[in-house]
Amino acid sequence: MAGEESKKLKLYSDWLSSCACRVRIGLNLKGLEYEYVPVNLLKGEQQTPEFLKLNPVGFVPVLVDGDVVLADSFAILMYLEEKFPQHSLLPKDLHGRGINYQAANIVCSSIQPYQNISILKFMKEKLGPDADFAWARDQIRRGFAALEKLLKDYSGKYATGDEVFLADLFLAPQIDGAIRIFKVDMDEFPLLARIFKAYLELPAFRDAMPGRQPDTPAEHRD
Amino acid sequence: MAGEESKKLKLYSDWLSSCAGRVRIGLNLKGLEYEYVPVNLLKEEQQTPEFLKLNPVGFVPVLVDGDVVLADSFAILMYLEEKFPQHSLLPKDLHGRGINYQAANIVCSSIQPYQNISILKFMKEKLGPDADVAWARDQIRRGFAALEKLLKDYSGKYATGDEVFLADLFLAPQIDGAIRRFKVDMDEFPLLARIFKAYLELPAFRDAMPGRQPDTPAEHRD
Numbered sequence: 001m002a003g004e005e006s007k008k009l010k011l012y013s014d015w016l017s018s019c020a021c022r023v024r025i026g027l028n029l030k031g032l033e034y035e036y037v038p039v040n041l042l043k044g045e046q047q048t049p050e051f052l053k054l055n056p057v058g059f060v061p062v063l064v065d066g067d068v069v070l071a072d073s074f075a076i077l078m079y080l081e082e083k084f085p086q087h088s089l090l091p092k093d094l095h096g097r098g099i100n101y102q103a104a105n106i107v108c109s110s111i112q113p114y115q116n117i118s119i120l121k122f123m124k125e126k127l128g129p130d131a132d133f134a135w136a137r138d139q140i141r142r143g144f145a146a147l148e149k150l151l152k153d154y155s156g157k158y159a160t161g162d163e164v165f166l167a168d169l170f171l172a173p174q175i176d177g178a179i180r181i182f183k184v185d186m187d188e189f190p191l192l193a194r195i196f197k198a199y200l201e202l203p204a205f206r207d208a209m210p211g212r213q214p215d216t217p218a219e220h221r222d
Numbered sequence: 223m224a225g226e227e228s229k230k231l232k233l234y235s236d237w238l239s240s241c242a243g244r245v246r247i248g249l250n251l252k253g254l255e256y257e258y259v260p261v262n263l264l265k266e267e268q269q270t271p272e273f274l275k276l277n278p279v280g281f282v283p284v285l286v287d288g289d290v291v292l293a294d295s296f297a298i299l300m301y302l303e304e305k306f307p308q309h310s311l312l313p314k315d316l317h318g319r320g321i322n323y324q325a326a327n328i329v330c331s332s333i334q335p336y337q338n339i340s341i342l343k344f345m346k347e348k349l350g351p352d353a354d355v356a357w358a359r360d361q362i363r364r365g366f367a368a369l370e371k372l373l374k375d376y377s378g379k380y381a382t383g384d385e386v387f388l389a390d391l392f393l394a395p396q397i398d399g400a401i402r403r404f405k406v407d408m409d410e411f412p413l414l415a416r417i418f419k420a421y422l423e424l425p426a427f428r429d430a431m432p433g434r435q436p437d438t439p440a441e442h443r444d
Contacts, residue, residue: 056371057328068317072331074296075323083316094305095290101297106279108327109294113335127348149278 009034010064012054014041015213015220016181018112019073020061021173024208026077029087029164038215041117059116074108077169089166099160103150103167107174111143115182133182140178144189147171151191158195164202172199176209231256234276234284236263237435237442238403240334241295242283243395246430248299251309251386260437263339281338296330299391311388321382325372325389329396333365337404355404362400366411369393373413380417386424394421398431 011027011034013020027034039045039060046058055062055071062069063076065083070076081089090097113119120132127135156162159171175196178184186193199205206212211222233249233256235242249256261267261282268280277284277293284291285298287305292298303311312319335341342354349357378384381393397418400406408415421427428434433444 052371057332057365057368059332068320070320070324072324072327074327074331075320078323079316079320082319094301097304098290098292098297098301101300102292102294105294105296105330109296109331109335110279110281113331114341119336143279146279149274 007066010037011035012037012039012051012060012062012064013213013215014039014046014060015216016177016210017041017060018173018177019059019108021176021208021210022073022169023061023063023076023080024213025169025172025205026080026089028204028208029089029169030080030084031086032080032084036214038213040215073170074104077166081166089169091161091163091165096154096160096165099150099154100166103147103159104170106143106147106150107170110146111140111174114139115177137182137184140174140182140184141188144178144184144192148189148191155191155195157198164204168195168199168205172196172205173208180210229288232259232286233257234259234261234273234282234286235435235437236261236268236282237438238399238432239263239282240395240399241281241330243398243430243432244295244391245283245285245298245302246435247391247394247427248302248311250426250430251311251391252302252306253308254302254306258436260435262437295392296326299388303388311391313383313385313387318376318382318387321372321376322388325369325381326392328365328369328372329392332368333362333396336361337399359404359406362396362404362406363410366400366406366414370411370413377413377417379420386426390417390421390427394418394427395430402432 009027009032011020011023013024013036039051041060045051046060052058054069057071059071061073061076062071063079070079077089090100115136120136123132123135151159154160158164159167171192175192179186210216211220231249231254233242233245235246235258261273263282267273268282274280276291279293281293283295283298284293285301292301299311312322337358342358345354345357373381376382380386381389393414397414401408432438433442
C-alpha cells in the first residue's frame with residue numbers, strides 16, 4: 001500500500017486558484033487520479049518555509065510525481081501531456097497547436113498575472129479600497145477583447161474547434177473567475193460566454209471548478 | 223523571386239522587447255533566416271489598426287510563416303521547435319523539459335508582465351515619476367530570487383545543464399533588460415549572473431541582443 005501511495009500524483013492546490021483549476025481539468029480529462037493537498041492562499045500558506053521549499057516561487061499549483069516536483073500550470077500540463085498521452089491536450093497540426101499555445105499564454109501572461117493576490121493587495125494599499133477590483137476588471141476586459149478577436153477565426157464548439165484542447169483549460173478558469181470574483185459582464189464577450197456554457201456541460205470541467213473542491217468553503221460550495 | 227520572398231519567415235519585433243529577444247535567439251540557434259519588421263513600441267506602433275489586425279493583443283513579437291500568423295513568444299518558439307527540429311530547444315527527458323517550461327514561465331508569467339510599457343506607464347501616472355522603475359525592480363528581484371532557488375539543483379554551464387535550452391532563451395533577454403533598463407544589481411543573483419556571462423559568449427545570443435538589431439537607435443548600438 002505504501003508503494004501505491006507514493007506512486008500517486010499529488011496536486012498542491014487552492015480551491016479558488018485559476019492556475020490550479022487549469023491543471024485539475026487536465027487531470028480529469030486524462031482520467032488521472034491524484035491526491036489533493038490544499039494550500040490556503042488567503043492565509044498565506046504558500047509563503048510557509050515548508051511550501052517554499054517545494055516551490056520557490058510560492059505559487060500554486062505544484063505537481064509531485066514521485067521524484068519530480070513541478071510548479072507552474074503550463075509546465076505541469078505539458079509534463080502531463082507528454083507523460084500521459086491519453087486524451088491529447090493539443091491538436092496534431094502545427095498551426096492549431098500554435099493557436100492553442102497563444103491563447104493559453106494570453107491568459108497566463110497577459111491577464112492572470114494582473115489579478116493575483118499580491119498585485120490586488122498592492123493596488124488596494126496604494127490606490128484605495130476599490131482600486132484592486134477596478135484594475136483587475138480592466139485587465140480582464142482588455143485580454144478578453146483580444147481573445148474574442150483571436151478566436152473568431154478558429155472557434156467551434158470550443159475555443160479552437162469542436163474538440164477540447166489546451167486553450168480551453170486556460171479559458172474556463174479565467175472566465176469563471178472573471179464572473180465569480182470580478183463581476184465582469186460577459187455580454188461584452190459573446191464567443192467566450194458561449195464556449196464557457198459549453199465547458200460547464202462537461203464533467204471534467206465542472207468537477208474542476210472552484211465550487212467543488214475538497215477545500216471549498218461551505219458557503220461557496222456548489 | 224516573389225515566391226521565395228513569401229516563403230521567408232517574418233518577425234515583427236522591437237529592438238528592446240525581451241519577448242522578441244527570446245524568439246530572435248531561437249531563430250539564430252536553429253539557423254533560420256528571417257525578415258525583420260520593426261514595430262516601434264515607444265511610438266505605439268503596436269496599437270495601429272494595421273498591426274492589431276495581425277495581432278489582436280497588440281504585443282510583439284509576431285511570426286508570419288506563409289499563412290500562419292502567430293503571436294506570443296512561447297507559442298512562436300514551440301511552433302519553431304516543432305516545425306524545425308534542428309538544435310532542439312528542449313531536452314529529451316520529461317523532468318528536464320518540465321524544469322525548462324517552469325523556468326520559462328516564471329519569466330513570462332511572473333516577471334515580464336510587470337515590466338511592460340503599459341504597466342510602467344500606469345505606475346508612473348498613478349504613483350509618481352520613479353514609481354515605475356522601483357516597481358519593476360522589485361518584481362524582477364522577486365522573480366530572480368525564485369529562479370536562483372529553482373535552478374540551484376539543475377544548472378550547469380547554462381540554466382538547466384551544460385546545453386542551451388528553452389529556459390536560457392527566456393532568461394537571457396530578461397537578465398539583459400534587468401541590467402540595461404532597470405539597473406538591477408546582479409551580485410545578488412550569482413547563478414543568473416554566471417549563466418548570463420556564458421550566454422554572451424554565444425553568437426546566437428549576442429546577435430539577438432537589443433544592441434544589435436536593425437532598429438536599434440544609434441546611441442544604443444553595440
